[in-house]
Every structure is written in C-alpha cells, then in structure tokens.
Amino acid sequence: MPVKMLREFFLLESAGGILLVIAAAVAVLISNSSLEHHYHDILKAPVIIQIGSFSIDKHLHHWINDGLMAIFFLLVSLEIKREVLDGQLSSKAQISLPAIAALGGLLFPALIYIVFNWGNSTTMQGWAIPAATDIAFALGVLTLLGSRVPESLKLTLVSIAIIDDLAAIVIIAIFYTETLSVYPLGGAFLCILALLALNKRKVSELSPYMVIGTFLWICVLKSGLHATLAGVIVAIFIPHKSNDAAEPAPLYRLEHGLHLWVAFLILPLFALANAGISLKDLSTDFFTESLTLGVGVGLLFGKQIGVMLFTYIGVAFKLCSLPTGIRWRQYYGIAILAGIGFTMSLFIGELAFDDDRLQILVRLGVITGSLASGILGYSTLRITSQKQAVK
Secondary structure, eight states: OOHHHHHHHHHHHHHHHHHHHHHHHHHHHHHTSTTHHHHHHHHTOEEEEEETTEEEEEEHHHIIIIIIHHHHHHHHHHHHHHHHHTSTTSSHHHHHHHHHHHHHHHHHHHHHHHHHHTTOTTGGGGTTGGGOOOHHHHHHHHHTTGGGSOHHHHHHHHHHHHHHHHHHHHHHHHHSOOOOOHHHHHHHHHHHHHHHHHHHTTOOOSHHHHHHHHHHHHHHHHHTSOTTHHHHHHHHHSOSSOSSTTSOOHHHHHHHHHHHHIIIIIHHHHHHHHOOOOOTTOOHHHHTSHHHHHHHHIIIIIHHHHHHHHHHHHHHTTSOOOOTTOOHHHHHHHHHHTTOOHHHHHHHHHHHOOOHHHHHHHHHHHHHHHHHHHHHHHHHHHHHHHHHHHO
C-alpha cells in the first residue's frame, strides 16, 4: 500500500471511529431522555419499495442493518481482498502473525461466552457476539496516542481486525442464515454469473457491477440469507487491476469512494440505530446476567488472552514474529484494544436475538466490554510508550 494511501486510511478510519463513539453516546442519551419514544417510533417506521406486486417492506431499523450495512460489508471485503492480493496479508510472513493472533482472539471470547451461557439454549445463539474487533473504533483510540504508537503496531491491529471481520462474515453466512427460498437463490446465482462475466471481460467501469450488485442484494434478501452477504460477493468480482496504467484499479477506486460514506455516514447511523439503551429500568441484575457477562468478559478478557496466548505460542514455535522494534508490553496494548467489538458485535447480536430484553443485555455487554477494552488498551499503550521513549 502506498504511504500516502496508508496515511489517508488511518486518518479516515480513526476520525470515523471517534464519530462512531459520539453517535453511540448520542443514542444512549436519546434513549434516556424524553425523546426515547420518538427514537423508537422513527426506527420502527415502515419504509416500503413497491413495483407492481413486488415489494420490500421493512422498518427503517432493518433498512439500516440489512441495506446500508451491505455497503459496509462491501468495503470490508474490498479491504480484505486488497490486503490479501497486494498489502499486509499478501505473503506468508506478513499474514502469519495477524492470522494466529486473530484465531486466538476468535476462539477465547467465544469459549468464555459459552462457559457463561452453557445450558441455556436461547442465549447460546449469541456465542459469536464477542468474536470480532471494530477496526474504526480501535483506530480511533490509537489516534489519541499520536505518534507514540509505531506504524507497524497500527498495521498489526488493522490486520488482526480485518481477519476478524472475514471470520465474522463466514460465521454470519453459516450460523445466522434463515430458511432458504429457492427462486431468489436462483436469481442470486444468475447475478453472480453476470458479475463473473464482467470480471472475465475485465470491465473497469464500476456502474455495471453496482447495478447487478443491487439486484443481487434483492435476491439475497428474499432468499433467506442475510442481505449483507451480497456486499461480500460483489467485492469478490471487482477487478484489482486496471486496463489503463494511468488509472487506478476498480477495486482501489471503489474502496476509496466508499470509505468516506461508510466512516462518516453508514457506521454512525448504525451506531445511532443500535446502541440506544435505556438506563431507567436497569438494575445490577442486568450486569450479572449470563448473556451480559459472556459478551463483556469475552470482549475484555477473552480477546487479550486469546491474542497474547496464540501469539506467544506462534513466536515460541517460530511460526511468526513480532513486528520489528515492537516489545511484548506494547503488543499487549493492541491485544486489549482488539476487545473493542462494537459494530460487528452489535450486528451479530441483532441477528442472534429478536427479544427486546436480550437485545438490551447484548448492548450492555458490548458497550461495557468495548469501553473497558478501549480505556485499558489506551492506558497500557500510553504507559508502555512512555517507558520506551525514556529508554
């Protein structure tokens, strides 16, 4: 990745992360004010698109989670594709550390959640909630530390988060899919063939991909699969090479074009729609519920234990190595920050549970676990950076 693009990426992601925090805080404030009922009424407002007998009838909340988040998944998938083909995950040496760390960071939070919720078939459905890292939120915290955090450490955190997101996409596709409908699946298959044809013909214009991608989204939505998977599929077929040497590749153009919208509109809207939690009727019992503890403890402790343990084993067996100039104390700081699972955790929670009370517990666990991870990770990196600067 060119240095200029890398700097732009961090600036954009970190600023988006700060805006994400603000949007989440606003959602909590509104949910605990006289505007609470208006907030929920707006989210439950029906939004209908109808052409003849065909219609898509969903609440505004669902349009945000199923529609706008498909664009978010498109961007995440483009980032993963670029990193695998040309970036930080393009070689075995580069991918080994974040892959091993991400694996530990996926397994241990899920195991902790399962331990807390063992025997409860309902809450067990949320086992994947604490498994993912929120890249924008985590980079927003890193930005507060300025130049004291080495760029190699930021890249490591980004790579771990990207692999986390890839795993979350696979988990959603396999474990959070409803009953399938055959005819829409057939339509989705035809759309995929059309995307493949565009890719093979090396069509560099983005508009045909977006038009077919829209039809694909509709088919996937109607099929019973989660609609956001359409974004993943479209990303697979976006060409990563340009026909014109003077023009950036379609993948880079689309990724660059989407970043602004995702960071400054889609993710803040998602946070505003999903982070609202009323504190009026909360009691200490809510914090001791198995679901809340599974999510919160999984994010705060499961992530850092899994990332550190698997990385240590990987280094001990010479499967990977820490970035040059990075000490274990600093690496521990980003292991803690990996416990910020805000966006994807809330998203999986929405898929796992329909019950309003369980949604409150999910949000409580995600917010407390992510907030604690952010504060502790920031403090750890600040202390270790200061100590290293003195030496």
